[in-house]
Amino acid sequence: xxxxxxxxLLLLLALVCLFLTxxxxxxxxxxxxPKPLPLLGNLLQLHSQDLLSLLTKLSKxxxxxxxxxxxxxxxxxxxxxxxxxxxxxxxxxxxxxxGEYPAFFNFTKGNGxxxxxxxxxxxxxxxxxxxxxxxxxxKRSMDEQILQEIRFLLEELRKTEDRASPSxxxxxxxxxxxxxxxxxxxxxFHYDDDRxxxxxxxxxxxxxxxxSSWGELYTIFPALLDWLPGPHRxxxxxxxxxxxxxxxxxxxxxxxxxPSSPRDFIDCFLTKMAQEKQDPLSHFYMDTxxxxxxxxxxxxxxxxxxxxxxxxxxxMKYPKVQARVQEEIDRVVGHSRLPSLDDRAAxxxxxxxxxxxxxxxxxxxxxxxxxxxxxxxxxxxxxPKGTDVITLLNTVHYDPxxxxxxxxxxxxxxxxxxxxxxxxxxFMPFSAGRRLCLGEPLxxxxxxxxxxxxxxxxxxxxxxxxxDIDLTPLSSGLGKVPRPFEMxxxxx
Numbered sequence: 043x044x045x046x047x048x049x050x051l052l053l054l055l056a057l058v059c060l061f062l063t064x065x066x067x068x069x070x071x072x073x074x075x076p077k078p079l080p081l082l083g084n085l086l087q088l089h090s091q092d093l094l095s096l097l098t099k100l101s102k103x104x105x106x107x108x109x110x111x112x113x114x115x116x117x118x119x120x121x122x123x124x125x126x127x128x129x130x131x132x133x134x135x136x137x138x139x140x141g142e143y144p145a146f147f148n149f150t151k152g153n154g155x156x157x158x159x160x161x162x163x164x165x166x167x168x169x170x171x172x173x174x175x176x177x178x179x180x181k182r183s184m185d186e187q188i189l190q191e192i193r194f195l196l197e198e199l200r201k202t203e204d205r206a207s208p209s210x211x212x213x214x215x216x217x218x219x220x221x222x223x224x225x226x227x228x229x230x231f232h233y234d235d236d237r238x239x240x241x242x243x244x245x246x247x248x249x250x251x252x253x254s255s256w257g258e259l260y261t262i263f264p265a266l267l268d269w270l271p272g273p274h275r276x277x278x279x280x281x282x283x284x285x286x287x288x289x290x291x292x293x294x295x296x297x298x299x300x301p302s303s304p305r306d307f308i309d310c311f312l313t314k315m316a317q318e319k320q321d322p323l324s325h326f327y328m329d330t331x332x333x334x335x336x337x338x339x340x341x342x343x344x345x346x347x348x349x350x351x352x353x354x355x356x357x358m359k360y361p362k363v364q365a366r367v368q369e370e371i372d373r374v375v376g377h378s379r380l381p382s383l384d385d386r387a388a389x390x391x392x393x394x395x396x397x398x399x400x401x402x403x404x405x406x407x408x409x410x411x412x413x414x415x416x417x418x419x420x421x422x423x424x425x426p427k428g429t430d431v432i433t434l435l436n437t438v439h440y441d442p443x444x445x446x447x448x449x450x451x452x453x454x455x456x457x458x459x460x461x462x463x464x465x466x467x468x469f470m471p472f473s474a475g476r477r478l479c480l481g482e483p484l485x486x487x488x489x490x491x492x493x494x495x496x497x498x499x500x501x502x503x504x505x506x507x508x509x510d511i512d513l514t515p516l517s518s519g520l521g522k523v524p525r526p527f528e529m530x531x532x533x534x
Contacts, residue, residue, distance in 0.1 A: 083111030141411025154333030222342030228306035
């Protein structure tokens, strides 16, 4: 791009910024925040910090509710358990909109169950929840399906016994991805199937880019970065390849569809499309199917896989925690069968460790952005309809008013004085309120069963001294990506 084109582009962006600034005057009473610069907003305050660190630091200066400008875009930020709970739970309907996340929005165009708004979102969420339940989410049939996938995983892990292997995290991703694929596509994939390998590679790559500094820059200046080279451009190449993989499966489903006997989520959606094809206002059409399927696969694969990777690192750093979990597994489950969800009530320490991993790892620290659906009074301010809201889940999970030693990994955060499991209202790894993650029940099952089955069969051994294991994430944009690691898995 030559200097003249660059100058024109910057001028246009400045005009847009001015228009947005003038257009926002006298519309509501927004909370205070750092003074923005034209066009750049509060970008210069980033310096060497990542966006998460900046927003967390600003919350200490401006309080639990403040306004920040991400480039020309004005956003209200909520910090701490009380503010986030008041918004997402107490005023859940007002804060139930999906805010702008440029990388996702430029792909979905506001379509799909995770990134739509208004009536479309309500219809798609209700339909998707019903179909997921029909195909086992929340039922014992799904428990057995997860356990069957775990058997395949354990067989693969045994091949790595006592050998350092960098591929163990990838093995986890294949197994977790197969769970959601079985619901969406109707069957699991063999571990060497090109479709499964491509899906995981595309999802992993996008998650890492969107969690990097390039991903953060795209969130702030999407219009500018659309003109510039960089790793961020791979996001949309990956999205396009993923969309084609899903479209190929949809075409296969169309060729063999029997509406009276749906096999999976795609069959149910195609049947609904046929039922409403004469309705011009229907929300069920091909692009909605492709985007919703993508949302389910992306959300159902990476979050559980990354949480397990964080768990492995934590257990290797704290071998006494691992040993106590294994003692509880041996006492309650033994070695003659795999763990089941019925065991969870008798395993408070293991349950507490899993919850503490999720709290401490805090893998989606800024949540996906919300948006107020109407002019909304909140803590003495008036947020105009359409205002985007970032809820800092990291400040919820690390809130000292809710957790005694939030900066430390400590399973006691989820145990009472009698060592029974104790719930915490500030536990929000799946968000909260109306936009609670669709797959929360499935993810909670997967985490418990994968975690306990692996520790029942293996001891996780680091290649370095436990005290040298670094738990700080590699990056923390969209999500907290754990550092690469190698390990040995010894049969028990």
